Amino acid sequence: MVRELDGSILEGGGQLLRNATALAALTNRSIRVSKIRAGRRPPGLKPQHVAGSKLVAQICLAQLDGADKGSDELTFSPRNIRLGNYSADPGTAGSTTLLFQVSLPTLLFSTSPIPTISTLKLRGGTNAVQAPQIDYTENVFLPFLRQHFGILVELDIRKRGYWPKGGGEIRLSITSRQDPLPSFQLLERGEVTKIRGRSFAAGLPAALARTMAETARNHLIEAGIDESKIEITALREKEGTAVGSGSGIVLWAETENGCILGGNALGQKGKTPEAVGSEAADELVRNLSHGGCVDEYLQDQIIIFMALADGVSQILVGPLTLHTKTAIWVAEQLTEARFQVEEVDMNRVLLSCTGTGFRRIINHQAQAQGSPTWN
Template sequence: MTTLIDGSVLEGGGQILRNSISLAALLGKPISIHKVRNGRKPPGLKNQHRTGIELAAEIASARLTGATNGSTEVEFAPGRITPGNYTADPVTAGAATLLLQISLPLLLFTPSATPSTLTLKGGTNATSAPQIDYIQRVFLPFATRHFGLKVDVDVRRRGYFPRGGGEVHVTVFPGADGARLTSASVMERGTVTRIGGIAHIAGLPGHLGRTMAEGATRRLAQRGFAPDAAVPVPVEIESRREKNENTVGAGSGIVLWAELAGGGVIGGSAVGRKGADAVTVGEEAANELINGLEADGCVDEWLQDQIIIFMALAEGTSEVRCGKDGLTLHTRTAIWVAEQLTDAKFDVTVEDSGHTIIRCTGIGYTAPTDSDLSNK
């Protein structure tokens, strides 16, 4: 029986598509998604989304219909997930990180323990998706520590809007012998133990990276995050100018992250753009990080929605303390998709302190064995 997914629910964007396709592939459930990206103008698939579901279809040996640009209805009937070496290229500045979001859960659960590789092309640093540095410094350290993921990411070439052309190599190590994801319990924030960062530029004068880093450092110090503050916090923001052969086009950006004693991590980022001076870009990233820290949760607003699918797949009960700003629309959408396609049970509560707690009893998903597949 085909499961129907309404792509206009809540956030109404590409996240519904990515999470639905990933879960359908893992669970062997044919799905039909209608009103795809109904909350966007124009609605329907763009290059980036089409490339992502085509990648998932290749990994999962799926029958895919409706995967054309502008399409508002997609049908996906998965088969066997196979480890291998896969390449995806939207031929635009479409985000490589969003291609990773749809494909990573599949390759974590291949029938054998054979590692897989992804060569993901497109944009690496844009405003409409997590920067690749955020994935490397915030998402993956958190997911590795708390869910047991093992993933390596190597940025071979940066690609900036509007030309794209970046290239990211990812190695995914699935669990051996049907290993399940571990449940996460991240309820104590603790102190800020360190703030790290990277200011990256390409095709531009080197001093702009240093200026971005200095702008972020000064802003953080104004809010009490500095080595010489009353409560000392080490702050280390690297400035990196990429070699011309390692980039396509010119661009810049900065990603910051705060490591918390309780095992959480908060990120902040900004992307350079025409008309914005480097100091302002650095301050924007710092302000984003400060806002995340002052919300007083263990994860930031972007990390909270990215971990929902892993909470649903993990074994046992996961619990994560979010900030006082409540759940984002993206997070509520991710929970809705997980509840449509899995038996995971989510419970969202708001404490007297104002913090939102997400608890999830996961399904303890394991990769099907060869005998399971032969008996289908």
């Protein structure tokens, strides 16, 4: 039986499709997603979504229909996941981090007690708009997964790619596990112990990176952050290490209880470096101000892992974002996980999930020969 999903529900963007295909692959459930990105202009699949869907289909030997640019309906019928080496390239500046997001859950679990290392070679944009910058993934997302879920991923940034050229490349090594992900409780943020950051310019004057870093530092100090806790590196990308020109800054705060919260901004034509630095600092300060244990971006990215974990996970967060509500909706449609939301005060919510304790059970009837490789 094919499970029907309305792709225009709640946030109604590409995140819904990414989470749905990842969970369908893990649970071996056929899905049909309609009205994909119905509220976007233009609606339907972009090359990035096509590449992500094809990547997961390759990993789980799925039959995939409707995976074409502009398509507003996609049918995904998985068979059996094969761990191994995979690659994806949308041929645009589409985000490499979003390609990683859709494929990571499918490569986490093995039927063997001996861990398997799968590799991903992903091309496209590394620091793109409307997607996590690779520096955020490296310094916020991956450390959180490692600390609270025991997920082991090694990231190698081979070349940075900026809009509109793309051309960046990252490689990732993902260590599989046989046991379910552990549940966790993270209920107190604790004091900020360090704020780190990376301010960069590629194909542009180094002064831009320095100005963004200095402006961000000043804004953080004005917001009450101890200057001795701030460490922001400003640099100009070396020739050959990036494609295209771009600039931006990523900040992240570390706390005594293991929380990591971020803030970031990208440079754009007509936008001063002072404005970029201020934007990133203001975003981090806003995420710190609500007192939750994750920022607004990490909040929705951890939902799928909470749903897969064994037992009850609890985390104190800021106001629930529409992306988070969408991720919860998808998880409850495709798994037995159940979420509860309890308002603590005007700014904070206690988010609980009774996870599925997912283990991978091999589908022998769906096994197929060969495992994709790349050189």
